[in-house]
Amino acid sequence: MAFVEWKRIGEKEAIAEIVLNRPEARNAFTSEMAEQILGICQTIAKSDVRVVMITSSNEKSFCSGADLKERNNMTETEWKIQHKLFQQMFNSIADMKQPVIAVVDGYALAGGFEIVLNCDMIVAADTAMFGLPEVTRGIMPGGGGTRLLSKRINVHRAKEWVCTGKLVSGEEADRAGLLNILTKSDDLRKKAIKLAEKVANNAPLAVQNCKASVDELFGMTNEEARKVEIEYYNRCINTEDRLEGVLAFVEKRTPVFVGK
Template sequence: MDTPVHVEQQGGVQVITLNRPEVRNAINTATAVAIAEALDQLDDRNDLVAGVITGTGGTFCTGMDLKAFLAGERPSVDGRGFAGITEKSSAKPLIAAVEGYAVAGGFEIVLACDLIVADETAVFGLPEVKRGLLAGGGGLLRLPRRVPHQLAVEWSLTGDYFSAAVAHDARLLNRLVPEGQALNEALALAKSIAKNGPLALRATKKIISEARDWNRDEEFTRMREIYEPVRSSEDAKEGARAFKEKRAPVWQGR
């Protein structure tokens, strides 16, 4: 793997691997562009239902490549943000498989994913305040939605790192696994998701992602706008037929 991001497909799952171990998978412009292209591919291909993002060399990602930044690079992509993901992730379910450090912008990449699997070596944190900066890649927006408010405030203001065990206790993680097993567990979770109807999965993610901004008077109307096309789809009919015939459904994505 001699590219900054390696992309492969496994059983309906797109695996996106950050591949700059010499800089602990820090993000430069080429890496951000490659991540964005991988997410575009995930969204565009009907045979791909879910995605996993991980890193090589025992580290997830340590954030922005400071040498590249000082050389004038801006490791973001129009429309998708820092690392090609923090402002707009995939429309499909995306899982972070974390081992080692996922800090600063690396943690913000994790928070842009829907689900998080980490091994016992994982370390998280938003240390930007220690350098007079702030976590501008969505960490300050997403972290308070994922953990209790007082923990989000403490971690953001101190900039201190915290372990996978602490993250698991805070209900930030979906799975905490032994060292070296994060990717395998994330793939198993992704493949379990990928067995389900692709239209239903995208609509489910869309509703969960957007509903926090809906007021009570409109929420069921907004939900029905997303739900009804799925309910009347060929996949919905196939799901009912497969249940009746006691077989696995064959999804068409329409």
Template sequence: MSDVVIVEHGSVTEIRLNRVAARNALSTGLAERLAAEAAAVGESGARAVVLSSAAPGAFCVGADLKERDGLDDAGFLAQRVVFRRLFASILHLCVPVVAAVHGYALGGGYELALSCDLIVADETAVVGLPEVRVGIVPGGGGTQLLPRRVGQGIATDLILTGRHVRAAEAERLRLVDRVVPAGSATSAALELAAQIAGNSPVAVTNARTAIRRGLDVDLSSGLEIEDAAWRSAVLSNDRREGVRAFVERRPPVWPT
């Protein structure tokens, strides 16, 4: 069976990590397949994506250190190219992505979740970036995405100690966005993704772009980015349909 399984839920596509015996440890092969599937989903017309796991007790435990134990320096650098492609494929998907996290999401596994727009975790979740414990620096975006999510102090604490954080503390520190009962991460993420997918594709795309681009500029520049996003949405057929549907008290039928 494939290490990555695609499940369609109407306008939501679920990308399910399925390297169960290894708790979805990121081997070079799994990274290649996941990147390819993410790229394909980006062209499929899905309006939202859920990244989930079929492995009991784990979302993804990070890089496959057994595989890495056999790599020389050149092998590490070659694998680096594959891994960068993987994380970029998730981060830059053209539609919103929701991570459904249960059990361990460590190192590259947590970086996969950080690459998503939202993280839904159940009560069994344990997250962290423990790379410094094995002489490595987070390389899937962790040193950049985590400070943007939680601030420099908390990110520095977690990255330099490499400690594991359980669900309740993870929610308090905003390492995850929602915590749900054990066993319900995937269903809750699918419900959230479906809610997003039901909204105007034009508005969602523009709002998401404004949020992301605005993170790295000053407030004045950010407001200009927002204005451009607003103008793009308000001049679209989605706006025309959305307002008309509201007035007519019916669900909108988005033209895009």
């Protein structure tokens, strides 16, 4: 079953729109959905597309992160194997030669927010809600949350968001400097396409080299930072708190963490 689709749009069909389409689960991604995203990104990266938009078929939720029902009762080994696939998915978004624009309405939480952070630009509705609630489930962001959020907003603010797991409104995200454009929900798609068209109208090789240069020159390289981040992430997997956090989510109750 296709949970992700893509199509060419725009005046010269130079824009690729990737649509997350698992609305019944708020676009929570499973292994199957991650494989679909990975495959689509790899296909687009090899194409003559000039700019990419990632959108949702559900205005109430961009993506709520990894499907914890699928992850419930996974062994440590199974969890790590699946997470390697998720890492490949996140990296395939960030590594596309074309600039990628996240178009966000509704919830972008946990891995869903990390999909957004792995994009180059963010256009969001004032009804959007962002958050990295992993600490409330006994784990930490493992797809770029700590590495990328602190590159977009002030470090002290990034620490607050990841250490509290708070929900952040579109307006607060914009004040923090996270967004490129904040708009009304009704105007979201129009504003996003307008931005994408501006990028697509420029020389594609120049644009691609601009993106690569900014990424490479901003402090630690992505490859170095990815290795450091995943080491910290893996420390959280083999813990009682991780098992309790996922189980409590599935059972719809407040988790009881013991620090083990």
